Amino acid sequence: xxxxxxxxxxxxxxxxxxxxxxxxxxxxxxxxxxxxxxxxxxxxxxxxxxxxxxxxxxxxxxxxxxxxxxxxxxxxxxxxxxxxxxxxxxxxxxxxxxxxxxxxxxxxxxxxxxxxxxxxxxxxxxxxxxxxxxxxxxxxxxxxxxxxxxxxxxxxxxxxxxxxxxxxxxxxxxxxxxxxxxxxxxxxxxxxxxxxxxxxxxxxxxxxxxxxxxxxxxxxxxxxxxxxxxxxxxxxxxxxxxxxxxxxxxxxxxxxxxxxxxxxxxxxxxxxxxxxxxxxxxxxxxxxxxxxxxxxxxxxxxxxxxxxxxxxxxxxxxxxxxxxxxxxxxxxxxxxxxxxxxxxxxxxxxxxxxxxxx
Numbered sequence: 001x002x003x004x005x006x007x008x009x010x011x012x013x014x015x016x017x018x019x020x021x022x023x024x025x026x027x028x029x030x031x032x033x034x035x036x037x038x039x040x041x042x043x044x045x046x047x048x049x050x051x052x053x054x055x056x057x058x059x060x061x062x063x064x065x066x067x068x069x070x071x072x073x074x075x076x077x078x079x080x081x082x083x084x085x086x087x088x089x090x091x092x093x094x095x096x097x098x099x100x101x102x103x104x105x106x107x108x109x110x111x112x113x114x115x116x117x118x119x120x121x122x123x124x125x126x127x128x129x130x131x132x133x134x135x136x137x138x139x140x141x142x143x144x145x146x147x148x149x150x151x152x153x154x155x156x157x158x159x160x161x162x163x164x165x166x167x168x169x170x171x172x173x174x175x176x177x178x179x180x181x182x183x184x185x186x187x188x189x190x191x192x193x194x195x196x197x198x199x200x201x202x203x204x205x206x207x208x209x210x211x212x213x214x215x216x217x218x219x220x221x222x223x224x225x226x227x228x229x230x231x232x233x234x235x236x237x238x239x240x241x242x243x244x245x246x247x248x249x250x251x252x253x254x255x256x257x258x259x260x261x262x263x264x265x266x267x268x269x270x271x272x273x274x275x276x277x278x279x280x281x282x283x284x285x286x287x288x289x290x291x292x293x294x295x296x297x298x299x300x301x302x303x304x305x306x307x308x309x310x311x312x313x314x315x316x317x318x319x320x321x322x323x324x325x326x327x328x329x330x331x332x333x334x335x336x337x338x339x340x341x342x343x344x345x346x347x348x349x350x351x352x353x354x355x356x357x358x
Contacts, residue, residue: 022084024110026075028066028288034114034177037087040243044090046204048174048239055117055179056227062108062119067288074280079267083110086265087178092201092246094186094261097269099348100315102285103249106269107182110245120181120226120244122167124189130196133168133183135223137210159214160221160233170226171244172204183248186256194260201246201263205239212236271314278306282319289320290327298323301341313348 023033039045075083083106086093095103111119122133142162149156165173171181186194200206211221211233222230248264250256272278282302290298305319322344326337 021088022080023087024080024083024113026080026083026109026113028109028113030113030115032115034116040090044243046174046240046243048172048205048241049234050174050232051241052173052175052231055175055177056229057117058108058112059118061121062112065105065108066112067285068291074277074284076277079269082265082267086267087245089265090243092183092248092264093267094248094250094256094264095267095269096250096252098271098313098315099251100317101269101271102281102316103247103269104182104184107180107245107247110247111180116177116180116245118227120167120171120179121184122182123184124186124193126188126190128189128193130168130193130200133166134200134206135163135165135169135208137208138162138164139210158221159210160223163208163210163221164224165226165231165238167226168200169206169238170231171246172200172206172238172240173225173231174239174241175244176242178242179244181244181246183246185251186248187250187253194256198259198263204243205237208233208236208238210236272306272316279303282306282316285316286319286323290323294323294327297326297337301326301345304338304341305345308342308345314345315348318345 023037025031025033083093085091093106095106097103107119107121111117139162142157142159145157148154167181168183171179173179208223211219211223212235215221215236219235221233221236223233225231272281279302282305283299286298286302287295301319301323305314305322322341325344326341329340
């Protein structure tokens with residue numbers, strides 16, 4: 001394999017200027033551009049009600065992911081264009097890339113910059129079903145409470161108290177502004193889930209049969225959301241008004257069916273390369289988590305991370321682990337710092353399979 005240059009291709013830090021049509025600008029600075037988002041295409045317009053105007057605040061999970069607010073991430077022009085195209089077209093964004101390339105963090109960055117509140121997170125495992133993302137119904141608890149109410153001659157509790165919307169179900173509520181939904185590691189699902197998602201993502205709605213059986217015409221029921229808040233469901237149907245900003249991530253462990261791919265925009269986030277963009281992206285990430293403390297030493301570790309063993313698979317959280325530990329444990333010993341950093345930043349193919357921020 002050819003040797004890699006000792007320095008990145010250019011020392012300049014690239015910046016992607018936001019154009020007039022960008023809603024998400026990638027600056028890391030909150031703004032209200034979402035209010036100027038044009039109406040959706042006619043085939044992606046929805047009319048759910050009653051309209052919900054308030055959302056929970058961003059939350060500590062996003063703060064943990066993003067680090068210090070206001071640090072500008074480094075986005076390539078084509079990446080920003082695809083992100084904004086998905087927002088304009090009200091289509092899900094399928095984000096692929098190696099572990100640690102920042103796929104999941106993108107959802108938190110969008111929610112932070114556009115002021116869209118807490119990110120609704122749906123982590124996918126092999127047993128996950130569509131129903132898990134939409135809602136759960138605790139029939140056993142309702143039966144037990146009904147029996148106890150009869151014994152005590154009390155009124156029965158409303159059925160809505162036993163229904164809780166999942167992350168996808170909450171995202172499809174009729175919010176005035178779109179919620180951000182992170183469907184994390186969709187490639188971990190069984191073979192049916194990607195196809196099962198099609199109708200909910202295309203129609204922007206789903207039905208809750210338990211409510212439709214229990215309620216009459218024009219009925220309204222209060223249910224619990226994934227935010228631990230109450231929301232009103234009419235006629236047993238949840239239908240969005242502003243289609244959510246859906247970020248679906250994949251580590252590339254499987255292929256997805258063509259009908260799902262047709263309904264998504266595909267954004268690939270490769271692992272940082274030893275060039276100006278790779279240097280800028282990692283520098284922004286390190287600065288967000290560590291500030292300007294030990295900037296020179298951190299820059300050296302970034303260079304080591306990018307330049308050693310070209311083509312090897314590494315995750316960005318390995319770099320963060322190395323910087324933190326070398327700052328806190330062996331700050332005064334340069335040889336020990338280098339040795340420890342090299343140990344923590346070994347290619348994943350050599351057996352370092354630790355997990356961390358994605």
